[in-house]
Amino acid sequence: MIRMLPKNELEKLSMKAGAEGLTLSDIAATFEEFDVTPQDVLNELSVAVAEGYLQGSLIYDFCDDVMNGIVNAVVEVGMTNEMPQPAFSLYQAFDQGEWIRSSDPPETDPSEKNTKPLVREILRALRG
Secondary structure, three states: OOOOOOHHHHHHHHHHHHHOOOOHHHHHHHHHHOOOOHHHHHHHHHHHHHHHHHHOOOOHHHHHHHHHHHHHHHHHHHHHOOOOOOHHHHHHHHHOOOOOOOOOOOOOOHHHHHHHHHHHHHHHHHHO
């Protein structure tokens, strides 16, 4: 995946997504300014969040908030175009860390057990 957005733009979008959520109209200025598609913005943002999570520079709760904050925009794009990938798959991966399964011991960290392996797999596939 080729990076098209500067790091500071991704950071700004992730903060807004985590705090308030993002709509397509919220990211319109970004895709217009950088001459990219809404899918590009959502995919780049989700990959940056996933990479930060795997590197340990971003905590699970923040990443989960960001991914929950972009899902409406992801689905909105998917209504008229192909579903943005890997954004949607990464959203689903972070969603898997939100609860402990009944078969897990109470001390289980669902993000470590369920989310991290899925995120690694998605990024590995993305890089080929």
